[in-house]
Amino acid sequence: MTDLAIRTSGLARRFGSLEAVAPLDLEVRRGEVLGFLGPNGAGKTTCTRMLATLLQPTAGSAIVLGHDLEAGAVHIRKRIGFLTEQPGLHPRLTPREHLRFFAGLHGLEDPGPRIRTQLALLGLEEHADRPMAGFSKGMSQKVALARTLLHDPELVFLDEPTSGLDVDSCRVVRDLVADLRRRGTTVFLATHLMDEAERLCDRVAIFRHRLLALDSPEALRARFGGHRVAFLLDDVPADLEVSLGEMPWVRDFAWQGGELMVRVDRPDLRTPDLVGHMVARGARVKQVRAATASLEEAVLGTLGIAPVGDEP
Amino acid sequence: MSATRMRWLLWREALDLWRNRRLFVGVIVVPLVLAAGMMPGLMAVVARTEQVVTAQARVLKTRQELLGERREARAPRAPGQKIRGGDTGLNPLAMLHPRLAAEPAGRQVLWLLVLVSLGYITIFPLVLPLTTAAHAVVQERNEGTLEPVLATPVATRELLLAKVVSASLPPVLITWLSWAIQLTVASRFLGWVPVRDVLVTPGWLLVVFGGAPLASMLLTLVLVLLSARIPDARAAQQWGALIVLPAMGLQMAMLSGFVRVEGALPWLLLPWLLLLWPAYRLAVRVFDRGTILARRR
Numbered sequence: 127m128t129d130l131a132i133r134t135s136g137l138a139r140r141f142g143s144l145e146a147v148a149p150l151d152l153e154v155r156r157g158e159v160l161g162f163l164g165p166n167g168a169g170k171t172t173c174t175r176m177l178a179t180l181l182q183p184t185a186g187s188a189i190v191l192g193h194d195l196e197a198g199a200v201h202i203r204k205r206i207g208f209l210t211e212q213p214g215l216h217p218r219l220t221p222r223e224h225l226r227f228f229a230g231l232h233g234l235e236d237p238g239p240r241i242r243t244q245l246a247l248l249g250l251e252e253h254a255d256r257p258m259a260g261f262s263k264g265m266s267q268k269v270a271l272a273r274t275l276l277h278d279p280e281l282v283f284l285d286e287p288t289s290g291l292d293v294d295s296c297r298v299v300r301d302l303v304a305d306l307r308r309r310g311t312t313v314f315l316a317t318h319l320m321d322e323a324e325r326l327c328d329r330v331a332i333f334r335h336r337l338l339a340l341d342s343p344e345a346l347r348a349r350f351g352g353h354r355v356a357f358l359l360d361d362v363p364a365d366l367e368v369s370l371g372e373m374p375w376v377r378d379f380a381w382q383g384g385e386l387m388v389r390v391d392r393p394d395l396r397t398p399d400l401v402g403h404m405v406a407r408g409a410r411v412k413q414v415r416a417a418t419a420s421l422e423e424a425v426l427g428t429l430g431i432a433p434v435g436d437e438p
Numbered sequence: 439m440s441a442t443r444m445r446w447l448l449w450r451e452a453l454d455l456w457r458n459r460r461l462f463v464g465v466i467v468v469p470l471v472l473a474a475g476m477m478p479g480l481m482a483v484v485a486r487t488e489q490v491v492t493a494q495a496r497v498l499k500t501r502q503e504l505l506g507e508r509r510e511a512r513a514p515r516a517p518g519q520k521i522r523g524g525d526t527g528l529n530p531l532a533m534l535h536p537r538l539a540a541e542p543a544g545r546q547v548l549w550l551l552v553l554v555s556l557g558y559i560t561i562f563p564l565v566l567p568l569t570t571a572a573h574a575v576v577q578e579r580n581e582g583t584l585e586p587v588l589a590t591p592v593a594t595r596e597l598l599l600a601k602v603v604s605a606s607l608p609p610v611l612i613t614w615l616s617w618a619i620q621l622t623v624a625s626r627f628l629g630w631v632p633v634r635d636v637l638v639t640p641g642w643l644l645v646v647f648g649g650a651p652l653a654s655m656l657l658t659l660v661l662v663l664l665s666a667r668i669p670d671a672r673a674a675q676q677w678g679a680l681i682v683l684p685a686m687g688l689q690m691a692m693l694s695g696f697v698r699v700e701g702a703l704p705w706l707l708l709p710w711l712l713l714l715w716p717a718y719r720l721a722v723r724v725f726d727r728g729t730i731l732a733r734r735r
Binding site: 178179180200203204206208210212213214215216217218219223227228230231232233257270273 | 440442443445446447449450453454457458581582583584585586587588589590591592593
């Protein structure tokens with residue numbers, strides 16, 4: 127058995143003239159949580175739907191859980207769980223009936239205990255026999271999650287699982303993903319929330335119609351965020367920014383939260399020089415600290431979007 | 439084809455129909471109320487009126503007879519001239535069922551009512567699936583409930599068969615039930631034997647038990663075929679109405695006696711019956727999960 131849950135080669139999808147997914151080569155290992163990060167409209171859902179066999183690619187191929195995407199679609203669907211972007215609940219059914227229905231579609235024998243476990247796990251027991259028409263987004267998402275995990279899938283696709291949820295529901299979803307990781311389930315997490323990806327994922331793919339980067343969050347931060355030094359200053363001289371811009375080893379700088387963030391290649395060597403330069407210009411350096419770039423900055427850097435800075 | 443999955447798909451559809459008040463009232467309650475309430479009510483009114491009119495007519499007839507006898511006594515009748523009995527003139531019942539034209543006037547009205555309401559009932563399999571089929575595919579797609587189902591091991595042929603059965607079965611059952619109600623009520627007012635002779639004929643049985651399911655299933659399949667291109671349930675109903683219009687026209691022409699096809703009815707239905715399986719296969723073939731989902735609003 128291969129240790130890959132997903133392997134795509136040149137997988138692509140066009141909608142008329144729009145290339146939603148450019149030929150994609152991607153490997154997802156079994157048991158890992160892969161974050162599929164990108165802005166809205168980047169083609170994440172299209173890609174997820176292709177891998178979940180809901181959408182046919184216009185080019186390329188993929189092997190999911192050892193089965194070819196086209197020839198083995200039914201075998202793949204038996205072993206995956208797919209949390210769609212919209213919960214997709216039948217409003218006139220109760221959560222228990224909804225889960226019983228999906229258990230039936232997956233051919234589960236005696237699904238009662240499983241359904242009870244899932245309902246208890248997500249705190250839905252007291253709402254289990256109420257029609258879902260009036261459910262909040264959070265509750266609907268919990269039912270959808272229970273449905274996704276009911277048949278104990280080997281590979282779970284989560285498409286924006288925390289989108290529009292309150293803090294408590296987000297925590298439930300994150301705990302659940304963490305639990306899946308502990309159990310060795312492969313998770314393909316399509317999201318535009320950097321924080322979510324940073325907390326939950328082993329590796330992150332940055333995607334906007336094409337794969338732009340793929341690595342661990344730490345490596346991406348280091349690679350695209352660079353090393354930065356944060357200075358808290360008083361008496362900032364007017365020409366400080368101009369002079370910093372003239373220094374060849376300063377890659378860039380920006381004001382963020384009242385601090386001057388300066389990106390350099392070798393902070394261990396350059397920080398004393400920077401402090402000296404600022405003091406020589408008349409600035410009072412109150413505090414210096416090493417600042418790591420966030421995943422968000424790394425992603426924005428990869429996507430070519432400048433982070434929003436502020437003035438001192 | 440998995441029997442278990444089919445059972446669960448049908449269970450869900452039935453539960454949804456049962457709990458969807460708007461759909462349930464529109465597809466089950468209203469047609470049944472009309473079938474069980476309107477026609478029997480009208481027949482009761484007509485029958486009661488007929489009793490009153492007959493009683494009055496008896497009095498009038500006695501007077502007319504007396505007057506007529508006096509006139510006859512005064513002026514001798516010309517050869518071939520009618521004096522008693524009505525001139526049948528343009529009798530719609532004679533166009534529908536010539537043998538019923540010989541019935542007394544009151545019963546003729548009752549027969550006309552029965553035939554009109556039976557005509558109305560035979561429209562059910564053409565009209566009700568417009569609602570059920572549009573709900574089954576287009577509305578479900580737009581509500582986002584189709585996507586999670588498509589992500590399960592359900593095969594397209596299973597899903598479509600469940601949709602076709604669940605969308606066409608209620609209209610067919612309502613048609614059969616309404617038909618039984620009409621026959622019962624008609625027998626009550628007109629007697630079982632004449633009702634049996636006129637309405638339980640091979641032609642009517644073929645229309646009700648062959649044509650109704652056939653029309654219902656074909657229409658559902660057509661709407662399934664169109665569903666990938668139709669943005670919402672209302673548009674699906676409008677497209678469906680456009681499709682059933684010629685069939686309804688033919689049906690009206692048959693019911694009003696303008697077109698007579700009794701003997702040719704089986705041959706008229708046969709091509710549609712033969713079309714059913716290829717239409718299902720085609721629907722399975724063109725039911726592209728991706729297009730269905732991409733069209734979602």
